[in-house]
């Protein structure tokens with residue numbers, strides 16, 4: 199074990215503060231990474247404040263962060279994929295059993311024995327896993343990704359959660375040239391959805407409640423912008439979409455969105471409003487429509503997403519902050535006051 203600097207929450211109500219955590223020494227199959235940037239995901243805030251206490255109660259101290267990009271500083275003797283100096287990334291998962299049907303199909307995110315990057319029992323240390331708000335991390339090579347050399351690293355970090363969360367469903371449901379795709383909500387997830395759907399060649403329509411987001415939506419890849427509160431504008435789009443990616447976490451009218459789908463169209467949820475949706479059976483039955491959900495993506499698909507980003511020069515639009523501003527960033531995140539993701543410059547941890 200060795201000591202690493204980190205930022206952690208000591209309780210649900212305490213601000214994040216500088217601390218030291220114990221990391222394991224790299225085993226034969228491990229990659230040790232000096233973290234350069236870590237994105238801030240809304241999940242970080244939920245977990246740090248124990249807002250998911252019924253499903254995933256937080257163990258303190260909690261070190262959040264699962265959008266990690268860094269430089270390899272050590273590799274185990276059995277590691278072939280990486281060498282010291284490589285730029286590598288880690289997302290939401292750091293381990294799985296590797297033997298269940300999900301793992302065998304490259305869908306590790308659905309493994310019943312998955313280990314998440316933070317606040318999850320850590321079989322190596324006996325404590326919980328600690329995330330990316332830290333100077334370094336040690337991860338089994340199976341869960342370490344390669345970052346294309348042309349990508350800006352601050353903007354690449356959010357690809358590891360916001361990126362794969364939106365890329366995977368677009369990819370899985372066959373979004374390509376000639377398809378009409380809706381993206382609902384322009385936040386951290388939605389802005390990645392727009393970039394990916396556009397790069398995949400689809401005709402992309404952004405649905406938003408905020409008219410002032412129009413210019414940004416066009417810049418990020420939208421072909422059309424529809425104000426979802428305007429029933430005339432919505433009616434014009436009825437029955438025309440192959441696929442809709444719904445990235446909104448606030449309560450909203452799901453049936454109005456389902457009615458935008460054509461026959462056999464699919465509406466996929468990646469946002470998670472607290473209240474259950476009242477889904478009208480008629481919205482589904484009369485056009486054989488589907489309502490679905492999606493969770494991040496498998497490791498192979500995450501690599502595919504990063505390679506796609508390399509080819510198309512896609513990164514997240516980020517505001518880079520020092521770790522000392524993380525609590526302020528959380529307050530702004532609650533107000534959706536960021537375009538479109540915070541990325542922490544981990545060099546700042548040296549002065550913390």
Ligand SMILES: [Zn+2]
Nearest residue numbers: 239241359360
């Ligand atoms: Zn996340």
Ligand SMILES: [Zn+2]
Nearest residue numbers: 296298301309
């Ligand atoms: Zn498994």
